Amino acid sequence: MGLLDSSKRGVWTLTEKGRATSLSLDQAREIANQVRIYQKQQRAKTDAPESVVEQVVEDARTSPETYRGEVFDLLLKLPSGGFERLSQRLLREAGFIQVVVTGRSGDGGIDGHGTLQINPLVSFKVVFQCKRYAKSVSPSHVRDFRGAMTGRADKGIIITTGTFTAEARREASRDGAPPIDLIDGDKLVDMLENLELGLKPVTSYEIDREFFAEFNS
Numbered sequence: 001m002g003l004l005d006s007s008k009r010g011v012w013t014l015t016e017k018g019r020a021t022s023l024s025l026d027q028a029r030e031i032a033n034q035v036r037i038y039q040k041q042q043r044a045k046t047d048a049p050e051s052v053v054e055q056v057v058e059d060a061r062t063s064p065e066t067y068r069g070e071v072f073d074l075l076l077k078l079p080s081g082g083f084e085r086l087s088q089r090l091l092r093e094a095g096f097i098q099v100v101v102t103g104r105s106g107d108g109g110i111d112g113h114g115t116l117q118i119n120p121l122v123s124f125k126v127v128f129q130c131k132r133y134a135k136s137v138s139p140s141h142v143r144d145f146r147g148a149m150t151g152r153a154d155k156g157i158i159i160t161t162g163t164f165t166a167e168a169r170r171e172a173s174r175d176g177a178p179p180i181d182l183i184d185g186d187k188l189v190d191m192l193e194n195l196e197l198g199l200k201p202v203t204s205y206e207i208d209r210e211f212f213a214e215f216n217s
Contacts, residue, residue: 025166071189071199075161076134083132084111087159090188091128093195109145113153127153133162137182139171146171146178156180159188 003018078086084101091099091114099114109129116124127149131137137160149156155178158164163184164172172180183191192199 025169067199068189071192072161072185074198075185075188076132078132080130080132083161084130087128087130088112088114090159090191090195090197091157093197094191096126109141110148110152124154125152126155126157128157128159131158131160131162133160136163136165137168138165139167142168142171142180146180149180150178154178157183159183161185161188 002015003021003023075083075086081103084103088099088101096114096116099112101112103111110127111130113125113127116126118124129145131141137158142158142164145156145158158172158180160183164182169182172182191197
């Protein structure tokens with residue numbers, strides 16, 4: 001979008017256009033996470049108007065040219081029970097033990113629970129909620145989930161294919177309240193990448209045509 005610039009050392013700065021543009025926290029985070037995907041496309045569109053920010057982000061997520069877009073598409077097509085089982089597998093791979101999917105209706109939005117073993121003497125009871133969303137999770141969802149987990153766990157996790165509003169993030173980390181960790185769609189795909197769950201790393205090569213040209217004469 002021409003809003004950010006970076007040095008070779010990865011230091012990001014706002015461009016003149018960026019300083020004059022007003023974005024929500026979710027829009028800014030989406031752009032930062034997806035910049036690698038649509039950077040090539042935007043080189044030919046350096047003056048794209050602010051009104052197309054949301055559409056560009058959506059295109060980057062769902063573009064068939066990117067594996068992340070395909071993963072988002074697959075996640076959104078999963079049935080609710082399948083997404084819960086995927087979240088269970090993700091937590092197990094991340095180090096949780098005794099991860100159980102309850103999936104019971106009328107349970108205050110709690111879809112499962114598990115234990116995070118810090119060391120032989122310290123562990124935490126954790127409950128989690130799975131939201132297969134294409135939109136943002138609101139602060140009211142976070143508050144409702146916290147109400148359901150109070151007295152039943154030390155902390156909670158909300159896993160979604162969507163995003164969280166700025167108000168939802170503030171509510172999740174509110175002082176004096178049980179902590180809730182938030183895993184949005186981008187972080188979910190990052191975790192799948194790091195754990196190599198459903199994603200297999202491949203090696204790609206760039207052809208050095210000058211090398212072969214030496215042997216044409």
